[in-house]
Amino acid sequence: MFVNVDPVHDSAEFPEQVDVVVIGGGILGTCAAHELAGRGVSVALLEKGLIGCEQSSRNWGWVRQQNRDLYELPLAMHSLSRWDALSGEVGSDVGFRRSGIVYTTDNQASLDKWETWGNKARELGFTCHMMTASEAHERAPGTTSRWLGGVWSPTDGRAEPAMACPAIARGAQARGAYVHQNCAVRGLDLTGGRVSGVWTERGLIRTSSVICAGGAWSSRFCRRHGIELPSANIMGTTIQTTPAPEVTPGCLTTPKIALRRRLDGSYTLAMPGLGRLEVSPQSMRYAIKFYGAYRSKLAKKLQIRIGRSFFRGPEAAGRWEFDQVSPFEEQRILDPMPDMALARATLAGLHAEYPSLKNVHLARAWAGMIDTTPDLVPVISPVDAIPGFTVAAGCSGHGFGIGPAAGQLAADLATSATPRVDSAPYHLDRFARGSRIRQPEMM
Numbered sequence: 103m104f105v106n107v108d109p110v111h112d113s114a115e116f117p118e119q120v121d122v123v124v125i126g127g128g129i130l131g132t133c134a135a136h137e138l139a140g141r142g143v144s145v146a147l148l149e150k151g152l153i154g155c156e157q158s159s160r161n162w163g164w165v166r167q168q169n170r171d172l173y174e175l176p177l178a179m180h181s182l183s184r185w186d187a188l189s190g191e192v193g194s195d196v197g198f199r200r201s202g203i204v205y206t207t208d209n210q211a212s213l214d215k216w217e218t219w220g221n222k223a224r225e226l227g228f229t230c231h232m233m234t235a236s237e238a239h240e241r242a243p244g245t246t247s248r249w250l251g252g253v254w255s256p257t258d259g260r261a262e263p264a265m266a267c268p269a270i271a272r273g274a275q276a277r278g279a280y281v282h283q284n285c286a287v288r289g290l291d292l293t294g295g296r297v298s299g300v301w302t303e304r305g306l307i308r309t310s311s312v313i314c315a316g317g318a319w320s321s322r323f324c325r326r327h328g329i330e331l332p333s334a335n336i337m338g339t340t341i342q343t344t345p346a347p348e349v350t351p352g353c354l355t356t357p358k359i360a361l362r363r364r365l366d367g368s369y370t371l372a373m374p375g376l377g378r379l380e381v382s383p384q385s386m387r388y389a390i391k392f393y394g395a396y397r398s399k400l401a402k403k404l405q406i407r408i409g410r411s412f413f414r415g416p417e418a419a420g421r422w423e424f425d426q427v428s429p430f431e432e433q434r435i436l437d438p439m440p441d442m443a444l445a446r447a448t449l450a451g452l453h454a455e456y457p458s459l460k461n462v463h464l465a466r467a468w469a470g471m472i473d474t475t476p477d478l479v480p481v482i483s484p485v486d487a488i489p490g491f492t493v494a495a496g497c498s499g500h501g502f503g504i505g506p507a508a509g510q511l512a513a514d515l516a517t518s519a520t521p522r523v524d525s526a527p528y529h530l531d532r533f534a535r536g537s538r539i540r541q542p543e544m545m
Contacts, residue, residue: 135279320493
């Protein structure tokens with residue numbers, strides 16, 4: 103089901119030359135363009151469909167540091183400060199509120215895992231609070247489960263996915279960025295092996311620097327240029343309820359449901375970690391690299407099947423020339439059908455956990471494609487084989503929360519500026535042939 107996002111109007115002028123081209127109008131791409139334009143860098147943000155219409159408007163809307171992979175935590179921590187500033191910078195509300203995030207559990211192993219993580223996170227400067235059983239019930243009032251405890255991160259927050267990307271794109275425009283929708287980038291123009299431009303469906307734009315922030319499409323774009331970006335696209339189903347009484351001011355996860363209070367008084371709901379993986383040429387290509395993550399984190403949470411993505415879309419095989427219609431034009435917006443059985447089960451889980459919400463109904467359901475790496479940590483990295491090409495993708499379901507910092511880091515790397523956070527954990531070469539892939543810590 104298509105997700106309605108706030109509109110963005112294209113720039114009046116289509117540029118012939120810019121300093122940086124950003125491919126993809128999701129959270130990473132819009133934040134990178136906003137950052138670059140604020141530095142006085144001429145930048146074009148090009149989106150094959152509409153700004154924010156794929157996973158960046160289909161996610162849960164969580165902005166969290168809690169339970170991040172420790173390699174990702176510095177990025178998440180920096181991102182919170184960027185979220186604080188964004189509404190003021192772009193001149194409109196992105197929906198961000200520091201309302202806290204609560205995890206509850208009836209399982210001792212989960213408590214032990216969170217406590218171990220919290221001790222390590224404290225060394226990096228992040229503090230969370232372990233909760234007793236009574237404290238967990240206090241932070242999750244009205245639930246029927248008997249909690250052993252939980253963890254609470256009061257400085258975490260939430261934002262509105264359908265508002266954020268369009269607002270940031272408009273903010274980038276106000277700073278001087280060119281923004282064009284329904285304008286696919288078909289490929290890179292290279293001179294002497296270096297980036298010298300991009301071929302779009304409207305013609306050539308000259309540039310010496312390109313950021314690929316294409317989400318689920320990034321791996322296929324990279325393969326067209328001989329670059330291996332190991333990625334698996336996992337379909338997740340999410341629902342919105344009708345307006346409901348407030349049971350949490352922010353975000354809450356139990357073993358059965360995850361929910362976020364929305365500004366309109368309804369809830370965004372999902373079942374934690376559940377998704378579907380379709381067998382495709384891309385998934386088969388990178389299957390060995392994902393074996394460890396699948397065995398340790400994903401095996402019990404994923405349905406695997408063969409579907410349309412084997413033949414069409416970001417994971418299909420096939421090559422195109424830059425004067426031909428590309429796969430990015432053939433499918434402007436990746437809009438998978440939600441799993442309605444899972445959607446109904448999610449609502450039933452809410453009713454079971456919160457009897458006070460038994461009269462709350464399903465307003466709508468949607469699905470999105472989550473581009474995932476073998477270690478569940480993003481790739482934000484220059485591509486050594488193609489000077490001038492930077493990849494920012496593979497956020498593994500975490501992209502919305504870390505998007506402002508990830509986009510800023512991509513902007514730093516694309517312009518050889520000093521990064522605000524250490525970029526080494528996000529380098530593409532960690533997946534090079536023969537390299538040992540680090541196993542995921544958290545999801």
